[in-house]
Amino acid sequence: MQFFIDTANLSQIKEAYELGILDGVTTNPSLMAKEGIKGTEAVIKHYIDICKIANGPVSAEVIATDLDGIIAEGKALAALDKNIVVKVPMIKDGIKAIKWFTDNGIQTNCTLVFSAGQAILAAKAGATYVSPFIGRIDDSSWDGVNLIEQIAHIYRLQGFQTKILAASIRNALHIVRCAEVGADVCTCPLDSILGLLKHPLTDIGLAKFLEDAKSMK
Numbered sequence: 679m680q681f682f683i684d685t686a687n688l689s690q691i692k693e694a695y696e697l698g699i700l701d702g703v704t705t706n707p708s709l710m711a712k713e714g715i716k717g718t719e720a721v722i723k724h725y726i727d728i729c730k731i732a733n734g735p736v737s738a739e740v741i742a743t744d745l746d747g748i749i750a751e752g753k754a755l756a757a758l759d760k761n762i763v764v765k766v767p768m769i770k771d772g773i774k775a776i777k778w779f780t781d782n783g784i785q786t787n788c789t790l791v792f793s794a795g796q797a798i799l800a801a802k803a804g805a806t807y808v809s810p811f812i813g814r815i816d817d818s819s820w821d822g823v824n825l826i827e828q829i830a831h832i833y834r835l836q837g838f839q840t841k842i843l844a845a846s847i848r849n850a851l852h853i854v855r856c857a858e859v860g861a862d863v864c865t866c867p868l869d870s871i872l873g874l875l876k877h878p879l880t881d882i883g884l885a886k887f888l889e890d891a892k893s894m895k
Contacts (some may be wrong), residue, residue, distance in 0.1 A: 735763045756784045791808050830860030
């Protein structure tokens with residue numbers, strides 16, 4: 679399973695890269711705004727800066743919701759760097775746009791997916807990635823990881839090549855469970871990835887080793 683970091687923060691992207699676990703980056707307008715990135719030129723420059731660090735797929739989200747607008751924005755974003763993946767919402771014109779992008783050799787990430795039916799449509803249109811939002815599903819009193827498992831099962835049976843990109847990851851347990859049920863990618867904040875490092879027995883064991891090492895001097 680690949681790890682993408684869900685952020686527009688360059689320092690966090692660099693840290694993930696230095697950890698050796700960075701396979702790609704996902705972003706959205708909210709994450710850009712959080713970093714104070716405003717205006718078209720600033721956003722474009724920031725995407726280019728991210729691509730220079732990531733050296734892997736970078737999902738850049740369109741703002742338009744009509745077919746012509748999505749295609750125009752997507753073409754402009756894809757032209758920025760070979761690793762740009764155009765992030766398209768799960769709407770009717772979004773599916774049409776994904777088909778157009780697929781036919782024209784542009785990678786896509788179908789975002790805001792909350793059902794297996796939506797995932798099937800995205801795959802049929804040729805999406806490179808499909809992004810089920812498991813944390814938001816959990817918030818509605820359903821199990822988001824179950825959706826990942828269902829989509830993975832359907833994709834295997836039907837031979838779809840679309841990769842399952844588990845999004846809206848809230849914690850380290852989400853990452854582990856998504857790996858168990860067949861997600862191809864997890865995208866999450868750096869804190870969730872760093873949470874995989876933590877275990878109280880590791881801390882206890884290290885403290886004991888260090889204590890014993892002192893006694894040997």
